[in-house]
Amino acid sequence: MIRRNPDARRVTPMDVLVGARVAAFRKAKGLSQTELGQAVGVTFQQVQKYEKGTNRISSAALAIIATKLEVPVTRLYGDPDAQGEDRIGQLLGAPGALELLHLYAAMPEERRHALLAFIRPAAEPHSEARP
Numbered sequence: 805m806i807r808r809n810p811d812a813r814r815v816t817p818m819d820v821l822v823g824a825r826v827a828a829f830r831k832a833k834g835l836s837q838t839e840l841g842q843a844v845g846v847t848f849q850q851v852q853k854y855e856k857g858t859n860r861i862s863s864a865a866l867a868i869i870a871t872k873l874e875v876p877v878t879r880l881y882g883d884p885d886a887q888g889e890d891r892i893g894q895l896l897g898a899p900g901a902l903e904l905l906h907l908y909a910a911m912p913e914e915r916r917h918a919l920l921a922f923i924r925p926a927a928e929p930h931s932e933a934r935p
Contacts, residue, residue: 813860818881820857822866825880827855828896829873843872 830840830851837848837855844851844865853859854869861869870877896902908916 815857815860819860821882822861822880823855823857825882826861826869826873828902829875829880830855831896831902833873835872840869840872844868 826840830837837851841848841851845868846865850859854861854865866877866880870880873880896905908919911919
């Protein structure tokens with residue numbers, strides 16, 4: 805009798821990575837979670853779970869998602885050795901990140917510098933020693 809590994813059904817870091825990549829590519833294509841869900845035959849709530857990595861994406865669903873997003877399935881997996889690219893996918897999956905990037909790219913360079921100078925202090929951790 806073949807025994808199944810009890811950990812085989814648990815979500816892995818790769819599931820989280822694939823979900824983040826799906827979210828980034830979906831947002832880049834301008835698709836809603838509802839639209840992607842309709843293509844796959846699932847609810848937008850299920851797409852949310854896929855994107856957060858709380859639910860695994862079946863191979864059949866992943867193939868449909870890749871087709872809808874017009875990317876090869878391998879692009880959703882990424883290269884596990886390419887840490888920088890994985891981080892980019894996670895960053896672009898943050899709410900508002902893609903819109904911010906589009907707006908930033910549309911700015912003249914001198915305004916970009918001013919915006920970065922404004923944002924940097926806001927992104928730094930707050931000091932506990934402040935009065």
